[in-house]
Amino acid sequence: MESKECACKTAAGNGGYVDLIRTFGQTKENLIPALHTIQDKLGYLPGAAMQELSDWLGVPISDVYGTATFYTLFSTEPKGRYVIRLCDSPPCHLEGSKSIKSAIQSAIGVPPGETTEDGDFTFEIVSCLGLCGVAPAIMINDDVYGNLAPEMIGGIIDKYRAKEA
Amino acid sequence: MSFYRAHVLVCNGTPCLLKGSAAVQAALVDEVKRRGLDSEIKVVETGCLGISECGPVMVVYPEGTTYVHVGVADIPEIVEEHLLKGRIVDRLLYREKTASVTRGPVHTRAKEQRIVLKNTGVIDPTSITEYIAVGGYEALGKALTEMRPVDVVETIKASGLKGRGGAAFPAGVKWELTANSCGTDKAIVCNADEGEPGNFKDRLILEGDPHSIIEAMIIAGYAVGAKQGYVYIRGEYQQSVEHLERAIAAAGAYELLGENILGSGFDFDIKVFKGAGAYVCGEETALIESIEGMRGEPRMKPPYPGTSGYLGRPTVINNVETLANVPQIILNGAAWYASIGTEMSKGTKIFSPCGDVLLPGVYEVPFGTTMREVIYEMAGGMKSGLGFKAALIGGPSGIIVGKESLDRSFAFEDLPPGAGALIVMDESRCIVDVIQNCAQFFLHESCGQCVPCREGTKRLHETLSWWAAGAGGPSDLELVKDLGDMMSIACKCGLGQFAVTAFRTSLPLFEAEYRAHVVDRVCPAGVCEMDKCTSEVA
Numbered sequence: 001m002e003s004k005e006c007a008c009k010t011a012a013g014n015g016g017y018v019d020l021i022r023t024f025g026q027t028k029e030n031l032i033p034a035l036h037t038i039q040d041k042l043g044y045l046p047g048a049a050m051q052e053l054s055d056w057l058g059v060p061i062s063d064v065y066g067t068a069t070f071y072t073l074f075s076t077e078p079k080g081r082y083v084i085r086l087c088d089s090p091p092c093h094l095e096g097s098k099s100i101k102s103a104i105q106s107a108i109g110v111p112p113g114e115t116t117e118d119g120d121f122t123f124e125i126v127s128c129l130g131l132c133g134v135a136p137a138i139m140i141n142d143d144v145y146g147n148l149a150p151e152m153i154g155g156i157i158d159k160y161r162a163k164e165a
Numbered sequence: 166m167s168f169y170r171a172h173v174l175v176c177n178g179t180p181c182l183l184k185g186s187a188a189v190q191a192a193l194v195d196e197v198k199r200r201g202l203d204s205e206i207k208v209v210e211t212g213c214l215g216i217s218e219c220g221p222v223m224v225v226y227p228e229g230t231t232y233v234h235v236g237v238a239d240i241p242e243i244v245e246e247h248l249l250k251g252r253i254v255d256r257l258l259y260r261e262k263t264a265s266v267t268r269g270p271v272h273t274r275a276k277e278q279r280i281v282l283k284n285t286g287v288i289d290p291t292s293i294t295e296y297i298a299v300g301g302y303e304a305l306g307k308a309l310t311e312m313r314p315v316d317v318v319e320t321i322k323a324s325g326l327k328g329r330g331g332a333a334f335p336a337g338v339k340w341e342l343t344a345n346s347c348g349t350d351k352a353i354v355c356n357a358d359e360g361e362p363g364n365f366k367d368r369l370i371l372e373g374d375p376h377s378i379i380e381a382m383i384i385a386g387y388a389v390g391a392k393q394g395y396v397y398i399r400g401e402y403q404q405s406v407e408h409l410e411r412a413i414a415a416a417g418a419y420e421l422l423g424e425n426i427l428g429s430g431f432d433f434d435i436k437v438f439k440g441a442g443a444y445v446c447g448e449e450t451a452l453i454e455s456i457e458g459m460r461g462e463p464r465m466k467p468p469y470p471g472t473s474g475y476l477g478r479p480t481v482i483n484n485v486e487t488l489a490n491v492p493q494i495i496l497n498g499a500a501w502y503a504s505i506g507t508e509m510s511k512g513t514k515i516f517s518p519c520g521d522v523l524l525p526g527v528y529e530v531p532f533g534t535t536m537r538e539v540i541y542e543m544a545g546g547m548k549s550g551l552g553f554k555a556a557l558i559g560g561p562s563g564i565i566v567g568k569e570s571l572d573r574s575f576a577f578e579d580l581p582p583g584a585g586a587l588i589v590m591d592e593s594r595c596i597v598d599v600i601q602n603c604a605q606f607f608l609h610e611s612c613g614q615c616v617p618c619r620e621g622t623k624r625l626h627e628t629l630s631w632w633a634a635g636a637g638g639p640s641d642l643e644l645v646k647d648l649g650d651m652m653s654i655a656c657k658c659g660l661g662q663f664a665v666t667a668f669r670t671s672l673p674l675f676e677a678e679y680r681a682h683v684v685d686r687v688c689p690a691g692v693c694e695m696d697k698c699t700s701e702v703a
Contacts (some may be wrong), residue, residue: 031458032441036400059458070460070612071441073400089362090561090588091519093602127444127606128362129401132519132586133526134180142403146183 017042017049021056028059035068044075072126080115080122082160084108085139088125091132096150100136101125103150107157120164121157169207171248172226176286178213178369180526181220185237189221192240197248206248212373214286218524219259231259276538278505280513281489282529285373290408293415296376302421304492308384309429312495317388318344321491323499325511330356330447330484331559331584332659333577336491339481342471344389346479351391353382354475354482357398357405358452360444361560362606363586366515367485369527371398371405374489375412379435381488383426384495386433389481394435397452400442410437444610448658449482450474451612462614463658484584486515506532510576518544518587521551521594536580537571540589551591555671559583561603562663565596565671595692596675597682600668601629607664618661621652625665635695637683642672 017038024030024037034057038049045068054061068074084104088097105111108121115122131137134146145156175181175190194208214222219233223243230253232243239257246252279285288295296302308317322337343351355378359367371378382394398406413435416422424432443461446452450464453475474480490512494502503511510532516539519525523545530539536556540546547553555567563583566573573580590599604626611622628645631637649665656662672679681689688695 028458029456032455033439036439036441057458063459067458067460071400071443073440073442088602089606090557090599090602091363094520094588094590094594094599126442127609128360128364130359130365130368130399131179132363132365132517132588134183135519135525139401144179144183146179 017046018052021049021053024056026057028057031057031059031064031067032071035064035074039074044078047076050076078115078119080120081164082120082140083122083124085124085126085129086112087127087129087131087135087137089128089132091128092136095135097136099150100138100148100153103153104138104157107153118164120161169205171206172209173206173248174209174211174214174224174226174286174289176212176214176220176222177210178220178286178373179365180213180218181222184220186221188237189223189235189240192237193223193244196240196244200244200249202244202248209289210291211288212285212290213369213527216259218526222259228253232257233259276530276534277528277543278513278531279529280493280505281370281377281486281515282373282527283493284377285369288374290373290375291411293376293412293419296374300496301376301492302380304495305380305383305421306427308387308495309427309431314344314388314390317384317495320499321388321494324490324494324502325499325506326487326490326494326502327510327577328484329486329490329514329584331361331562333581336483336487339471339483340385340389342469343391343479343481346472348479349390350393350476350478351389352475352478352480353385353389353391353394354449354452354456354470354480355382355394355396355485355488356447356449356452356482357396357402357485358440358447359402359485359584360399360447361562361584361586363519363557363560363588364517364584365519366517366527366585368402368405370485370489371402372408375409376416377489377492378409378485379412379416379422381491382435383422383433384491385481385483385488387431389479391479391481392432392434394433395438395456395475396435397438397440397446397456399440399446406437406439413437443612444606445612445658445660448660451658452482453480460612462612463660465657486585507574507576507578509578514575514582514585516543516575516582516585516587518589520556520587520589521547521549521591522589523548530575532576533574535572535574536566536587539575539587540571544587544589547589547591549591549593551593554590554592554594555596555674556590557588557599557603557667558586560586560588561606561667562659563667565667565674567674569674593690593692595688595690596671596678597629597632597688598690598692600671601626601633603667604629604664607660611660611664615655615657615661617652617655618657618664621648621656621661622664624648625652625668629668632679632682633688633693633695635682635686635688635693637686639684641683642679646672 024034050064054064112123112125136148137146197206221235224231246254318340326336327333438456446455446461448463451461455461470480506512513529513531515529517527528543553568575582607622608626611618613619649669653662
């Protein structure tokens, strides 16, 4: 946990999460909604924010950390500006998610589970996104792309690169 | 109230959105405005119109003219010709696909019968007035003013409605259990944690007709004596969360939620709870743990949520599709509903065929419809033109059937539909590859709480990965069968209990294919990379 506290001081120490946390009622049922709110604001869940939340809700830090790390949409590490989520559940698998995986990997230069050095992209393989009707599918942050072919990936990634340039 | 001479419905279902329907809609709004028609013509964003393979799709009312493959460049012509001069733009008109497969005509594909989906693609889901105009909240009025809570429960029981999330538990019995439980603090939970791969029906209901869920939950609350409802929506469905929250706010503004609803003295409110990415939370007790702010780990049962659920209160948990049936049953009566379907399976079921079919999508049919009808007449058959090999019904936790089951009927007494996923495989597919992928899914999604599941899913995935890499051994088939027996008995919840079902149901059908992998170490379909180094897999 200590290393995470460190990261938060440098990366998001002024994230303003204290005020955000205070908007929630002090009951345990607000834990997951509050974690969503903090992550929406900061992009991840820094250790110090989880500690603050633990104090505010009166929930042990071990429970806060346990809950935060249980759910795949929560992250205790900083992520890239754009999170690419590739579905590899059976419908997408049948329609060729493997070739999409290689295409993304060669377009951004990192394998699943990693973030590019410039901090632009994080690449994740996830379970069903509920887009089976347009498999294979990916999500980049909240944007949905479906009916994909490997040759379409370069153009999609470039669109996000252009935003950062 | 303003009067419009024409309404243009633009489909904003996911497939159409992907094909640029948002830009088409924006261009249409601009063009209508530019021509000064905005006081006469209303552009409406709507849910899936059911012909998503032709997107972007729009329908012009009152004529009901359907235009397909509409691009931004087509908008000036549609506005000028159709909306201004009243002449249909022939080149964009929807025509039946002339594929080599049999298909029903537009909007009434084969045996399609829309009860749950009757409003999707017909009304603007963001408008409560449109929902009310098509009879929305009438069932609520009827329940609150003409029926006692016990009558509502009896009606749902008599209708024969069963849970649509896969377990098929009679909804009325569930309601009765909670209605008869002590305590005034009870809860209604709508399970919208649609995480089983291959299912995407609940999303369509939530985004295309959110008020039907709200109405059903209020009725359920009245029937069992609950004042608070929760909708647990998976975190990946951001658009569903937004649609539902907007609908709840609108219902509140119309005093259909809150205190003293319709002057009946009954109070009810609904909160949306956004999940955070955990398949196991579709299991009802795990879902309750999650709403309470904890890790989504299933509880021991009994007690069942009906007597002790959210914060120990008696809690009704129903799937989205189950609830969406409720207003129609209250309005039209239990006898009407029970007349649809088969002896033991009443009403309709929504299927979401995907995989190797030509027209993946969401189709609602009465129980008793055969698998062949759904796959060939509605979903257009195999996209590749190859033969049908197998279908994974209900998703990875469901069963695998082969072509000998094509003419069986979907019904709880024949071919159980699970939650409605239909992952279709043509003859080019390898069964080991698919089962290995399912095993990977369960390995990732096991919550890790109970040992049989945590270890079982690990060993299952490991063994199947060996098979798919040419490193299996002849005794492995028995080994995995034993593992499946153990897991189905010892695992705490459905995730582990059904993790090996797809393998076990596919083994007798495709034993030769399995043996080819583990004995001869060849993949007959040529899908698995059998020469992969064994050490890499282990």
